[in-house]
Amino acid sequence: MLELRHITKIFNPHTVNEKIGINDLSLTVNDGEFITIIGSNGSGKSTLFNLIGGTLISDSGDIFLDGNNITLQKPCLRSRSIGRLFQDPMAGTAPDMTVAENLALAAKSGGWLKTISRSDRQFFRQKLSQLEMGLEDCLDQPVGLLSGGQRQALSLMMATVNPPRVLLLDEHTAALDPSSGAKVLEITEKIVTSQHLSCLMVTHNMADALKMGGRTIMLDRGKIIMDISGKERAQASVSSLVERFRSTSGKMLDDDELMLNN
Amino acid sequence: MSNLLSSVIELGLINALTVLALFVSYRVLDICDLSTDGCFTLGGAVGAVVAISFGPCLSLLAAVGAGMLCGLVTSLLQTKLGVNSLLAGIAVNTALYSVNIAVMKGSALINLNKVTTVFSLTRQALINTPLAGCQTIIVALITVILAVAFLNFFLRTRLGLALRATGDNHQMVENSSIDPHRMKIIGLIISGGLTALSGCLLAQSQKSVNIDIGSGILTVALASLLIGRIFFPRGKLIVQLVGSVAGSLLFRFIYALALKLNMPAYMLKLVSSSIVLLAISLPYLQTQYPLFIRRLRQNRRA
Ligand SMILES: Nc1ncnc2c1ncn2[C@@H]1O[C@H](COP(=O)(O)OP(=O)(O)OP(=O)(O)O)[C@@H](O)[C@H]1O
């Protein structure tokens, strides 16, 4: 279970550049819960993930993962239980290393002085074939030669090969072409549901936000302004979501992307 | 074997250890470690002093240990104290000048003529065998083979993969729950050990060590590494490692040729700097060249 209690993060405080990242936000993510997150540009979605992942440390408030306070823990320690994917397909993999070497780093099987064995390769091949992207035949190719979609699918595999306690997906299909984006989304759903992962997924696509997972929250200026699940969510439509955005935040919806993706 | 060729191979092999050190720090970790010159001299100095007091075998171990310590200090400056990697190297290099003279008990030169070294030891063992007189090449070759074998194994282990990923994609390493700082520390310790071993062997093979023995070695080794890269651009790890050794031999060969053509010996540093700069700027110029031509044409038309 992931628990955020009254988290606040202000950038450049007490200067003209002061920006609210996250403002007194509390959120509980239960085990196996798949939450989609929407909100306009600059509403604090990525900041929220950076705080959970440890690349940013909050000004105040606490973050608990399975009862342990991880608020101040280093990112490299947290990432044992928190998997992350970014919008940039280049972010999650080492381009000069091969597919097998990247996966071996993520899989962490055996000790530090163990090299990749034949059975490891067998295991990687079997894992990669689940992605249905032909990656199982590219074990010895440098990752830099793969397509963006392939790289993102590999990143997803790397983040989940040891099931994390929480998976954070920050617009991880936004930089892909529509067809590979859809493919990666499909794989995401398959992996998250089959492994019963707790997952937070940021998307600008309202339809995806309602279709995937079981709970949707909307951020605005660092606060949760909407949190729907169950029946209420099942009855929500894309247009009602847009309507809701308008009425709650009290400002006109000026986010083109949000509109276009309806 | 001609005298010239054998000295090319000897120096090429001994320097190859520093080239392999740079393979770890520069190629794998993407850190330009400017403490290399001082670390090389440190290896020579410690190796000489220990050889005098405790014999040749211990001298190699002591030199490697001193080099590893030097790598540890440089890496701690970078990772724990937030010192920029170039600055950390420069600071350690400067400090090592004093340290090295202190190690050599206040003098800038130690003569090893009457001291038992790994080479004089091997020389005695080889008397009356077909290999008599080849002690320098043999010792250097064995060391280089061991170093290549070690790196070829180590860089394929999970720890080695983590080291390579640290230079390749810092963020990804952090997301794979590996501490990139720790990887830098481990990498620089290894490269420091190899550099000092290289210095120790050079000092013992030329039977003396002076405070300037390492000056310019970073550029020479970098030039060798880049020459190796030209001939073995991609491919398996072992190919790249052997390519780095070949680059070192090739560099020494080119340099010896230039000497034959009456280039004065003091030009070594200018030559090595030029090779480094050429090897780094040529790929860049290659990408800029077509654009340059198009601009030129456009201007002419206008
Ligand atoms: N490192 C930073 N320094 C200063 N301000 C920042 C920093 N990171 C984010 N911000 C500010 O914090 C606010 C929230 O940014 P954030 O990146 O979390 O938005 P987002 O919801 O992810 O937006 P997008 O949809 O564009 O990705 C913005 O006003 C942004 O300018």
Ligand SMILES: [Mg+2]
């Ligand atoms: Mg964002």
